[in-house]
Amino acid sequence: MSEMTTIVIFGASGDLTRRKLIPAFFDLYLKERLPANWRIVGVSRSPHSDDEFRDKMKLGVKEFARFAFDAEQWAAFAAHVSYHAGNLTNEDEMRALDQALLAHEGEEVANRMYYLSIAPRLYESALANLGCTGMVDESGGWRRVVIEKPFGHDLPSAKLLNHAVHRVLDESQIYRIDHYLGKETVQNIMVFRFANSLFEPVWNRNYIDHVQITAAETVDVGHRADYYDGVGVVRDMMQNHMLQLLALVAAEPPASFEADALRNEKVKVLRAVRKMEPEEVARNSVRGQYRAYRDAEGVAPYSETATYAAIRFFIDNWRWQGVPFYLRSGKAMAKKFTEITIFFKEPPHVMFPLPANATIARNSLSICIQPDEGIHFSFQAKVPDTAARMRTVNMAFQYETAFGPTAIPEAYERLLLDIIKGDASLFSRGDSIELAWSLIDPILEGWNSDHTTSMAFFYEAGSWGPVEADRLLARDGAKWTSGCQVDDS
Ligand code: BG6
Numbered sequence: 001m002s003e004m005t006t007i008v009i010f011g012a013s014g015d016l017t018r019r020k021l022i023p024a025f026f027d028l029y030l031k032e033r034l035p036a037n038w039r040i041v042g043v044s045r046s047p048h049s050d051d052e053f054r055d056k057m058k059l060g061v062k063e064f065a066r067f068a069f070d071a072e073q074w075a076a077f078a079a080h081v082s083y084h085a086g087n088l089t090n091e092d093e094m095r096a097l098d099q100a101l102l103a104h105e106g107e108e109v110a111n112r113m114y115y116l117s118i119a120p121r122l123y124e125s126a127l128a129n130l131g132c133t134g135m136v137d138e139s140g141g142w143r144r145v146v147i148e149k150p151f152g153h154d155l156p157s158a159k160l161l162n163h164a165v166h167r168v169l170d171e172s173q174i175y176r177i178d179h180y181l182g183k184e185t186v187q188n189i190m191v192f193r194f195a196n197s198l199f200e201p202v203w204n205r206n207y208i209d210h211v212q213i214t215a216a217e218t219v220d221v222g223h224r225a226d227y228y229d230g231v232g233v234v235r236d237m238m239q240n241h242m243l244q245l246l247a248l249v250a251a252e253p254p255a256s257f258e259a260d261a262l263r264n265e266k267v268k269v270l271r272a273v274r275k276m277e278p279e280e281v282a283r284n285s286v287r288g289q290y291r292a293y294r295d296a297e298g299v300a301p302y303s304e305t306a307t308y309a310a311i312r313f314f315i316d317n318w319r320w321q322g323v324p325f326y327l328r329s330g331k332a333m334a335k336k337f338t339e340i341t342i343f344f345k346e347p348p349h350v351m352f353p354l355p356a357n358a359t360i361a362r363n364s365l366s367i368c369i370q371p372d373e374g375i376h377f378s379f380q381a382k383v384p385d386t387a388a389r390m391r392t393v394n395m396a397f398q399y400e401t402a403f404g405p406t407a408i409p410e411a412y413e414r415l416l417l418d419i420i421k422g423d424a425s426l427f428s429r430g431d432s433i434e435l436a437w438s439l440i441d442p443i444l445e446g447w448n449s450d451h452t453t454s455m456a457f458f459y460e461a462g463s464w465g466p467v468e469a470d471r472l473l474a475r476d477g478a479k480w481t482s483g484c485q486v487d488d489s
Contacts, residue, residue, distance in 0.1 A: 003109040003141070004037040005420060006101055010088050010126065011117035012042030012053070016148065018060030020179075021115065022081075024412035026061050029077045033417055039104065040081045043088065043097060053083035066410060088118070089125040094133045111141035113419055120150055124164045131168030138173070144419055146175045149240050150231070151428070154444070155437040162430040175419050176433060180241040181426040182411030182418075184399070185369045189248045189340075190262070192367070192375065199365070200253075202344070203319075209343045209362060210324045210478055213245050215369075220290065220332040220461060221307065225298030232305040234287075237329040239440045243270065244428070245369075246325055249340055250315055259425040263432065270435040272317040281446025285311040288457040288466040290332040307331045308459060310469035311443065312476075324476055328469060332461035338369035341483040352388045361392045366483025373408060374398040376483050394483075 007025070009017050028034050042053050058078070062069045084100055086093040101112070114135070116126055127145070130136045136143040147165075152158025165174050180186055193200060202208070215237055221228050228236065247266035254261035276284055288308035294301060308330030315325065344363040354360070366376040375397045383389040399408055418426055457466035464480070473479055 002037070003035070003111065004039070004105060005035045005111040005113070006105065007038065007040045007113045007115065008043060008097075008101070009040065009115045009117055010043050011119075012083065013044040013046050013048070013056075014117055016117045017042065018057060019064050020410070020412045021117065021416070022057045023061050023063075023065035024410050024416055026065050026074070026077055027067060027410065027413050028417060029080075030067050030073060033413075035420060038080060041101065042081070042083045043086050045085065045087050047085045048083050050082045054078045054081055057081065066406065088129060089122055091129050091132060094129045094135065098133055098135050105140075109141040111143070113144050113146065115146045117148055120148075123147060123161060127164050127168050136168055136173065142173075142422065144173050144175055144422070145169055146177055146419060148177055150235060151176055151240075151433050152437060153231070153235060155434060155441050158434050158437045162434065165430070171430065172422075172424070174430075175415075175424060176428040176430070177415060178240050178244055178428050179411045179415065180244055180369075181428070182413075182415040183369060184408045184411075184414070185367065185373045186245065186248065187414070187426070189245075189367060194253050203342075205319060205321055205323050207344055208323055209345045210326065210476065211246075211249060212341045212343070212478075212480065213242055213249075213325065213327045213339075214341075214480070214482065215242055215329040215338040216333040216335060216464075217329075217331050218333060218336045218462075221293060221296045221299065223297065225296055229299045229303050229305050233307055233309045233329050233331065234311075234440055234444060238309060238311065238327060239436050240428070240433075242327045242329060243273075243436045243439065245340055246273075246313065246327065247432070249342070250320055250325070252319070257425075259423060259427075260429075262425055263429045267429070267432050267435060269315060269317075270432055270439065272315050272320075273439050274314045274316050275439060276442050276446060278442060278446040278449045281443055281449075284313075284472075285309060285443055285446075286457060286466060286469045286472050287447060288330065288459045288469070290330075290461045291458050292461055293332075306447070308333070308457075308465040308469070310465065310472055312472060313439075324478075326473060326478070326480075328465065328480070330459075330465045334462055334464055335485070337371065337482065337484060339366050339482060339484045340369065341366040341481065343478070343481075352390065360390065364481070364483045368484035372398065372484060373400070374484070378483055 009021060011017065025040060058074060061074065084097055086097045088094055114130060116123060118126060130145065136145065152161050193203065247269045250269045251265040254265045287306035289305065290307050293299060293307055294303055310326065310328040313325045313327065342365045346360055346362055350360055360380060364378050368374045368376065377395045378392050380390045381393040383391050415426060457468050459466045470480060
């Protein structure tokens with residue numbers, strides 16, 4: 001049976017298409033992973049010819065694709081790419097697009113992926129138009145709709161959006177992208193935990209002291225104030241990427257390798273995360289803003305938007321009761337890295353002579369999400385030629401050494417391919433998004449309530465954020481520590 005797949009990118013003149021989507025499709029094409037008969041149609045309002053659109057995409061591919069640019073390969077790829085000017089909030093223009101797509105299809109089976117790379121305020125009308133024009137009807141082939149984050153800006157808006165989705169689509173047709181889930185190192189968390197028998201027995205409150213999850217960025221708000229101001233780090237990074245990381249670290253082993261088995265376990269974790277009351281927020285979180293933020297183009301002069309946050313979460317279940325999960329993320333920080341570090345408990349009894357007030361550093365296991373992807377285990381070793389002096393040393397697995405320097409694909413490559421295959425494992429389900437908002441909303445409310453001071457904690461750009469974030473951990477006898485940025489010398 002002949003089959004074709006059309007990939008329709010709405011918002012094709014935007015940055016995401018040029019920087020991520022087309023380069024990822026190009027890399028997939030070079031790896032011969034795309035289906036036999038495929039086509040990409042870029043759609044946005046601005047008038048462009050096919051060639052103008054292709055030229056713009058070519059620049060993106062030259063800059064952002066992983067593989068070296070080859071003009072011949074690009075020409076072969078670009079022959080599958082075309083452009084259609086149209087407004088997806090206008091029903092008639094959507095019908096015209098549908099007719100144009102049908103004119104090309106004519107196969108027995110014609111599948112379509114609709115990628116909504118558009119402003120979130122347009123999601124609802126886009127979905128409604130896809131529905132009323134019959135464009136998501138699956139009688140002639142599959143129809144899958146991809147939505148970028150942010151999925152809502154709080155729980156009520158996320159519920160409304162889920163409602164709008166379910167009015168026209170079955171849950172199996174919707175792919176809510178969280179690009180962190182497409183990262184190779186994030187996918188490896190499940191393999192590391194459940195394809196090895198060493199760590200699972202100690203992966204619980206009996207052996208683990210606490211968990212730190214850091215997503216630090218050196219970039220500042222740049223030209224994104226339009227989107228970022230009023231949104232801030234908690235909605236931008238924590239509600240989605242970081243809570244997903246927490247869920248992957250804390251989930252119970254799924255019974256099978258099916259999309260819903262894993263997604264069910266992640267939902268169970270999010271359900272067990274303790275919700276904060278507004279009066280508990282100040283004790284469990286710190287927010288900050290880097291000093292020059294309010295001077296950035298497009299930022300409100302007295303903006304209270306947090307560009308840094310550190311939050312302490314607890315998970316109320318048997319495995320994790322009493323184990324703090326500290327999450328921190330910030331813009332304009334000293335270094336860009338994302339890592340998860342699991343700190344194990346100290347030995348119950350130390351027989352070695354230690355200097356007064358000294359303790360033994362805890363063993364830690366760090367999952368280095370990026371850069372320098374890998375896993376590090378740090379433990380104590382006796383310093384040679386001393387009686388019993390100890391030092392923390394490091395055992396490391398690095399992707400680059402184990403699999404080669406170009407082994408790690410871009411997150412979007414994997415995610416786009418999974419959509420084509422119909423595998424939703426790495427996509428957020430509606431219920432988990434709502435649960436994440438239900439954890440985040442009280443924190444944002446707490447910050448706006450009388451229980452916390454206003455934006456008290458400014459930090460210098462290029463620093464590690466406000467010192468109050470250090471105190472958050474110090475109270476529990478912990479300290480922000482990166483296990484991936486170690487120097488063994
Ligand atoms: C995006 C956020 O989702 O993730 C950005 O909107 C952030 O603000 C980015 O910079 C970080 O992604 P990565 O893959 O560079 O860690």
